Amino acid sequence: MKRRPEPEELMEGEAQARAYAQADFTASNTLFIELLRRLVPGPLIGARVLDLGCGPADIVIRFLEAYPGATCDALDGSRPMLELARNALAACPELAARVRLLHDVIPSDRLARGHYDLVLSNSLLHHLPDPAVLWQTLRETAKPGAPVLVMDLMRPASPGWVEALVEAYAATEPEILRTDFRNSLYAAFEPAEVSAQLAAAGLDCLEVAVVSDRHLAVMGFLPA
Numbered sequence: 001m002k003r004r005p006e007p008e009e010l011m012e013g014e015a016q017a018r019a020y021a022q023a024d025f026t027a028s029n030t031l032f033i034e035l036l037r038r039l040v041p042g043p044l045i046g047a048r049v050l051d052l053g054c055g056p057a058d059i060v061i062r063f064l065e066a067y068p069g070a071t072c073d074a075l076d077g078s079r080p081m082l083e084l085a086r087n088a089l090a091a092c093p094e095l096a097a098r099v100r101l102l103h104d105v106i107p108s109d110r111l112a113r114g115h116y117d118l119v120l121s122n123s124l125l126h127h128l129p130d131p132a133v134l135w136q137t138l139r140e141t142a143k144p145g146a147p148v149l150v151m152d153l154m155r156p157a158s159p160g161w162v163e164a165l166v167e168a169y170a171a172t173e174p175e176i177l178r179t180d181f182r183n184s185l186y187a188a189f190e191p192a193e194v195s196a197q198l199a200a201a202g203l204d205c206l207e208v209a210v211v212s213d214r215h216l217a218v219m220g221f222l223p224a
Ligand SMILES: C[S@@+](CC[C@H](N)C(=O)[O-])C[C@H]1O[C@@H](n2cnc3c(N)ncnc32)[C@H](O)[C@@H]1O
Pocket: 009, 010, 011, 012, 025, 052, 053, 054, 055, 056, 057, 058, 059, 075, 076, 077, 078, 081, 104, 105, 106, 107, 121, 122, 123, 124, 127, 128
């Protein structure tokens, strides 16, 4: 099935951002942290971490709970999303002290180069009209040899499969969220497309794995 890019790259609609923040992503966000624990079992004491496209910061919060020695720069291009992230972090001030929220859009020339010990991203890749932007940003911002974990939806083979996933995972969600999920599935990449993106970016050292019935993950260590 042909890819259909997201209607809007940034999630700047207030209702859209609120519906996303209220949705229950426990299963996929728990999976993200489990994959990260396999990649980076250590405590990451003193590590500086970058989360690209952080949205309402659920992954950021789970990450900081799992790695109490790390700090995190959480970046998003949407002000409403960052406002929701700020609200979520306000409920856990001991974690909030270890986060910096950055309003920025990748590609960005404001991010420190070769600075981060770990770069994360969940569900950003399919939003990008040009996915090379994510791989370039990873390379530029992470330290050589740093671990990276990128998880995203993967595009189903047919419209029927898209609808089956929407029914399986969003049957009782508000229509705005069902539409978002459907758009995201159409905009997502297939594993082979992601492998080709990585090869073009000189990052074929990273592994592409199918990690659920609707997610793929890119993980590994950048070239030293
Ligand atoms: C589907 S949400 C994922 C949020 C979060 N990572 C999560 O897992 O819940 C994608 C986010 O990426 C942001 N985004 C899209 N394109 C971006 C870009 N070029 N630079 C920064 N943020 C971007 C959107 O505004 C949105 O908040």
